[in-house]
Amino acid sequence: MLEEEKKQDMTFEEALEEAQKFVEKMTVISDREKEEEVRKLVSTENGARGFFVVYLTADNPAVEEVSTPIINALKSSPKIVSELLVKNLAMSAAMAITHVRNNDSAMAEKSKRVTQRCLNLIESLQLPEVTENVQEMLKSIREGEGKYVAFLERWEYDKEQKQAIAKAFTRA
Helix, strand or coil: CHHHHHHHCCCHHHHHHHHHHHHHHCCCCCHHHHHHHHHHHCCCHHHHHHHHHHHHHCCCHHHHCCCHHHHHHHHCCHHHHHHHHHHHHHHHHHHHHHHHHCCCHHHHHHHHHHHHHHHHHHHHHCCHHHHHHHHHHHHHHHHCCCCCHHHHHHCCCCHHHHHHHHHHHHCC
8 A cells, every 4th residue: 555655656757767677677587577567657647647758758779679568558548548659649749840950860750759659659559549639639739729738838849859759649
């Protein structure tokens, strides 16, 4: 019970640490352990945010391979996971444009890699919640109304960035 309470109270910083430990050892632990650890992380918003920050940006080749235990774990929290995957896809697509503008090709490539990883997870998950959120994001971009308008305004995405986000979502 105490362990469960600890996971509920996990801060974003603690989630980052847990996710980093997971990514570092994911090639040497069993599928059952992978699923269990990711399931615990994505059961809370802070945990899921920390997991995606580390997992999507990791330089570990093991994250390139979409694995069944990770997909199963992500499916255990469809609402949290779908929301964060959609936002991460949008942010990485927009940041790729920013990095190109800043002549930072290395960071642009990293953003494109995150975009591709998000797309791979979205395709593998096949969650109705993701499909709904993708449609909402596209509506917010195209019509200027809907669930993600505040998100797009908060990050001050311009027309070119919104076009890049929409293009990424049409592949989702």
